[in-house]
Amino acid sequence: MGSMPERLNIKVKPADPMEVREQDLIRRVQAGEKELFYQLVKPYERRIYAAALAVLRNEAEAEDAAQEAMLKALTHIRQFRAEARFSTWLTQITVNEALMRRRKAHSEIMEPIGERQEEDGTYTPRDFADWREIPSEVLERKEIRQKLASAVAGLAAKYREVFMLRDVQHLSIEETAETLGITQASVKTRLLRARLMLRDMLAPGLGGSWFGRLPFEKGNKPW
């Protein structure tokens, strides 16, 4: 006598209320309620702006490109398919818009020398300063945010774009490659170099010197 088949115990992942709301909004905008579109993009405003800024490196141009990209997204909202994340779709439209503007402006010639460097050579870290895990509260400090932003702005375009899409926009390696029209192997190589270069730029400061005057260290010491 054969044993009874075990009953499958499938746990259905509960739907994220935010995702459900987003999908509902997408359906309504696609059905014609265009005025709801801003509610859809509002959670991603920073990412969209950051993606445009990563390509164009100019605040005014980045804002205009981000706005234009959102208008295009609104125009083509019916083409969005649920198999992709909405945020990824917005990011890809924004990066395409920004890349198109940069090509028109021929601004590649203004890129740092590092842009033309070969990317297959190994990268040797310049600094081995100990940089232990730091609390995310440091991002509340404006000067820290500015230093991080200027560090990434100092990267050559090909590293900056890959880093922004993968580590800031959280696109997958595949999505990043597709958006930029490069191979996944190139994405991985550029990502490695971008991360190591940023670490080199930030480790000495974030590892200690920028925190020389933390709040608890200010004023006269009680001892």
Place this chain on the structure above:
Amino acid sequence: MVVNCEHVWTEISNYLENEVDSATRAAMEAHFKECKHCTAVLDGTRNVVQLYGDDRLFELPAGFSQRLQRRLAQQSSSWLYGTARSFWMLAVAAVALLAGGVALGNSAVFKQPELRSEHAKPSHKIPASLMVAVSTEGKLFHVPNCKYLHRRDGESPELITASEAMKEGYTPCTRCLHQYLRSSVECPRVQPGYEFAFRMWDDNLLPPGF
């Protein structure tokens, strides 16, 4: 498997992405326990990924949201305005076409004249400038000397063009203008004795072989 520092640096990104095989991972972890430099690089790279992945890092320029909202609203309203304008333009165009169609339909160009005879047969391809004879009370138009042209005593036939005669509701005489009746198109014929009438007005209008 043993890895050196250079190997670790090339794989450190994949290590953080969890994209190295188990043997390499084990070898790298063993290396980190002994190499402070590579541990510092690992910690620092992880910090970079963590810090830049935070949404708070990039601040929006002041007024960015308001400007974006305004532009999206302008686009939506221009669509609405465009749709409404297109609708009204279509509606106006439809009314104009309808009115024009009615006016044209009522115009003399398209209006079929009321025939004087209920039994008359409409003419077919009759030359518009052909001079024909009509009488006041008659229903047909004829070649001028047709013997079937009825008129009151003392009344002389009026000579008008065929097109004028048709506008007034006259129809071709079934005898002298038989070839211009629709039923005789395939077999035109002229009553004997009336051939001269056609020659008299316009030789060019005669049917081929006449």
